[in-house]
Amino acid sequence: MKxxxxxxxxxxYRVALAVLAAVLLAALSSSGWAQETNGVSTIEKPxxxxxxxxxxxxxxxxxxxxxPDVVDYVVLSARQIMLTARKPGESDLYVWDKxxxxxxxxxxxxxxxxxxxxxxxxxxTIADPAIKVSAHNGVIILEGEVDTAHAxxxxxxxxxxxxxxxxxxxxxxxxxxxxxxxxxxIQSALGPNIEVTALTPDTLLFEGTATPxxxxxxxxxxxxxxxxxxxxxxxxxxxxxxxxxxxHVKVVDVDKSALREVGIDWGGLxxxxxxxxxxxxxxxxxxxxxxxxxxxxxxxxxxxARLKALVTNNRARILAEPNLLVVEGETAEILVGGEIPxxxxxxxxxxxxxxxxxxxxxxxxxxxxxxxxxxxxxxIDLDVTPEVSSLDWVNAVTFSNITVPALRTRRAHTVLHMNxxxxxxxxxxxxxxxxxxxxxxxxxxxLPILGELFKSTRKERRExxxxxxxxxxxxxxxxxxxxxxxxxxxxGEGE
Numbered sequence: 260m261k262x263x264x265x266x267x268x269x270x271x272y273r274v275a276l277a278v279l280a281a282v283l284l285a286a287l288s289s290s291g292w293a294q295e296t297n298g299v300s301t302i303e304k305p306x307x308x309x310x311x312x313x314x315x316x317x318x319x320x321x322x323x324x325x326x327p328d329v330v331d332y333v334v335l336s337a338r339q340i341m342l343t344a345r346k347p348g349e350s351d352l353y354v355w356d357k358x359x360x361x362x363x364x365x366x367x368x369x370x371x372x373x374x375x376x377x378x379x380x381x382x383x384t385i386a387d388p389a390i391k392v393s394a395h396n397g398v399i400i401l402e403g404e405v406d407t408a409h410a411x412x413x414x415x416x417x418x419x420x421x422x423x424x425x426x427x428x429x430x431x432x433x434x435x436x437x438x439x440x441x442x443x444x445i446q447s448a449l450g451p452n453i454e455v456t457a458l459t460p461d462t463l464l465f466e467g468t469a470t471p472x473x474x475x476x477x478x479x480x481x482x483x484x485x486x487x488x489x490x491x492x493x494x495x496x497x498x499x500x501x502x503x504x505x506x507h508v509k510v511v512d513v514d515k516s517a518l519r520e521v522g523i524d525w526g527g528l529x530x531x532x533x534x535x536x537x538x539x540x541x542x543x544x545x546x547x548x549x550x551x552x553x554x555x556x557x558x559x560x561x562x563x564a565r566l567k568a569l570v571t572n573n574r575a576r577i578l579a580e581p582n583l584l585v586v587e588g589e590t591a592e593i594l595v596g597g598e599i600p601x602x603x604x605x606x607x608x609x610x611x612x613x614x615x616x617x618x619x620x621x622x623x624x625x626x627x628x629x630x631x632x633x634x635x636x637x638x639i640d641l642d643v644t645p646e647v648s649s650l651d652w653v654n655a656v657t658f659s660n661i662t663v664p665a666l667r668t669r670r671a672h673t674v675l676h677m678n679x680x681x682x683x684x685x686x687x688x689x690x691x692x693x694x695x696x697x698x699x700x701x702x703x704x705x706l707p708i709l710g711e712l713f714k715s716t717r718k719e720r721r722e723x724x725x726x727x728x729x730x731x732x733x734x735x736x737x738x739x740x741x742x743x744x745x746x747x748x749x750x751g752e753g754e
Contacts (some may be wrong), residue, residue, distance in 0.1 A: 282332060301351075301362040306330070306344040314340045320356035327352035330365045350403070372397075377421050385414045390429060398424045406432050422589040440488060444592055445480060445747050453477060453494060466493035472636050503734040504630040504639060506583040506591070508727070510647060513575040515722035566726075577623035578647060578725075587631050588643075596623010600651065602661055622648040631730055637733075643726045645685070649656045669725050683729040 329348035352363040374394040411429040453467040474496040569575035585591035598619040654665035
């Protein structure tokens, strides 16, 4: 019985060893034991360049490596060895310890390249779609075509900040040839007072003494040249003196029916025909030839004669005819009329009675005018605001036994550009007045009912039109001297 029990125990022990060996072989096979040579299994171990790994053993006796340039080792202790991958390749490691020989087949690969990320960052920093960035064998390559050398150098500096090796293949576009400057044309545009000299093909000299208008023209030409040429501006302009404008104004109140009788119809006149207001009067060419080529003209002096005829026949009256001398850029005002007192009742807190103050309102012919001389020195920018008001007792207001008349007002405002000496006419300011006249026989005409047989009533409708004529003239030294001499002769003091 004892022999059979011992035999059974031995069989169970051997089965257990077999099972344990099978498990160990399966574990070793799954751990990388790929092959067995002379009874010694070889473990496959992948590594990347620069990586290190520590292997554990029991009582290391000696170790060896087949390719030390690919993989090297350092014995840390009797139980550990540290492997270091140096460059891509394959190498075998042999280690002997108390358990016997151990073999490792190490395959070293290069780490993933960071170049795609570096290329992306360089592109983002350069931010120029004309420059192409790529990488080859660790070298950054820049390609493309840019407008300036500065752009190419900038791209290379940015690339070298990310990678040590950069190949700059960027090309710079050839500069287009600048067109030759027409110095004669510039000289002709500026006139004889300004001299233009070409110091170099890319540099112009402007020198001379200019009027404010000429200086403005010089500045305009310099701005037009832009970056094409360098400019040396030696043009001097005398201190600016504001010019004066003499404005002749005539305000006429004309019977509308009389205007129709003499054939006056307001409208602007030009070479094409009549257009709407405002109206500028002067000599207008109406043919295919200019005035200096003996072309036909339409003269407008007849208008002044017609207005004079209306005034003479009491069909029109001149309300005002002022002359204003104003400095350009300033506003001149004139009032031909008067002021009426307007009582204003003001309630004062705590006072027993309200206080009455007086405000004065202007009426009559008022004119506000502002002018600026154009850059050419011959035209005028004119801002005119004429106003004519009269007392209206029909619509008067009475309070506290005080009668305050209303104001009948006609006002116009216009801003326009006109030539020196040209006449501006503003018409179309209409006014309609109704009048009633009664003729009767004394006493009989006052009888009730029957009195209507002894009197006659007549109603009249009167249309008037306010016409304003404005003629500005630029005051020059010659014109001022001529007017002064004429004035002296008129009072007997001239020669």
